[in-house]
Amino acid sequence: MSDMSLDDLKNLLENLFWGDILSSFREPKRKNNAGKKKTFTKIMFVKACILKSHLAIEDDTELAKRMKENPNYVRFCGMQRAPSHNVLSAFQKRHARAFEKMFEWLDKILEEDGHFVDDALCHDGTDIALDKPQSGADPMMFGAKSNNKKFYGFWLMLSCSYRTPLPRKFTFDKARIGQITLTKQHLTSGQICRNPNNPFMFYDGIFDTKEIMELTLSVQKKIPMIAFNPRGGTIEKFTDLPLDDWRFDFNPFLRCPLFFKKEFKKRTAVERFNSEVKLTGLITRIRTKAKKTNRKNRTRIIKTMLVLGLIHKQLCYLAQHRRKTFQQPLCAYAQ
Incomplete structure (x- = not known):
């Protein structure tokens, strides 16, 4: 309660x-x-x-x-x-x-x-893993986390406020669709925060893609603050990126490493909310309910x-x- x-x-x-x-x-x-x-x-x-x-x-x-x-x-x-x-x-x-x-x-x-004035948006995904049934499993519910660990269930994509412990927008669907595709749907379905005093939107490194940066800038009207993801390339740190790298077209603050690292700490807001959702038992209740619910509904x-x-x-x-x-x-x- x-x-x-x-x-x-x-x-x-x-x-x-x-x-x-x-x-x-x-x-x-x-x-x-x-x-x-x-x-x-x-x-x-x-x-x-x-x-x-x-x-x-x-x-x-x-x-x-x-x-x-x-x-x-x-x-x-x-x-x-x-x-x-x-x-x-x-x-x-x-x-x-x-x-x-x-x-x-x-x-x-x-x-x-005025609860979101001088705020920022933080975006992340939470896996809602369910027990895989012995028979009749839904193939659309098989997915993988960013560490490639497989699970059976759903993805919950959340954009949260930095200062206020509240979700601003969510997208929920079966795990097979994946975090990247769901995030694109999430970003294109309408502007989340219209306050011009909130210029940034923070993401983890898995969302370090050109399309997500474009959508953040064009649809959400925010500067994408996304952790650099080397994805097995030769460049391991964003400070080593060449000056003509496409990321600088969307986020000029990458050229200011100290500022970027300081601001990027705000991304933990969405992790705090994800933890709160789990600690307050909402995810646990969802898992319990899923066991009792037929596949159709x-x-x-x-x-x-x-x-x-x-x-x-x-x-x-x-x-x-x-x-x-x-x-x-x-x-x-x-x-």
Whole structure:
């Protein structure tokens, strides 16, 4: 369970201006429902899904059970009674894309509130390794890490904030696609950070390719700060690169080794977030859930679970920030 109190999270959700985001959660029209009062609303189900992440629950069956046992959880969602697990699962299935839009919507709120000013982007991949089944393995889930170690599962590509412990964008898919291809998709699907005061985007050496540098500069409007990867060549250090090397066309700061090395330390922000995701149990819950999920629905279910976990982190950060903002004038008044 999260360190954030349920009351703080409840207060935030009640005071959020949901605006147009709820229109993303479109419900199918049902026949013969004229005049029938709705038992549950979209916002109630959204809150129930957030509660699921807050309580670190994998299954909707367990969530429905916990809600029946604890009236506080029902009140958190604004409901009169607990829904069935089938209803909860069906809502998540219908609105997998809507939750992704909600993640983007919250990121926009955070950016407009000034949480990413004088920041930088850090990009990296996290492997989500699963146990390979004895039969019926999905060939698209066989992949390899940067050290060529094979694994069976998924790649989670994350672009994180340097100063704020939050993901700004994610891309999730089967391991066979590979980090490089997924990162290209990640970079071409829209600008992540529009703040001109955040000029850099940091990457590990595996992403030291001309195309990724081009996309970082042209689409993301950032200077690519990428560790040099010799890839078995004769040049082992970036300080030994010839002056006409293509990397200098995208990153002139490579000509300033001391500055580059100092700034490049910021890349550890994404590693810290990756570690946090693993330590808080999100990756472990995903692995456990994957074992119980059939191959047909596995990617969708796990991706929705992942998105809800990232949304929960955004909401917890917002709740903590707003609580601190409220407490500051109270502390000044007490003095």
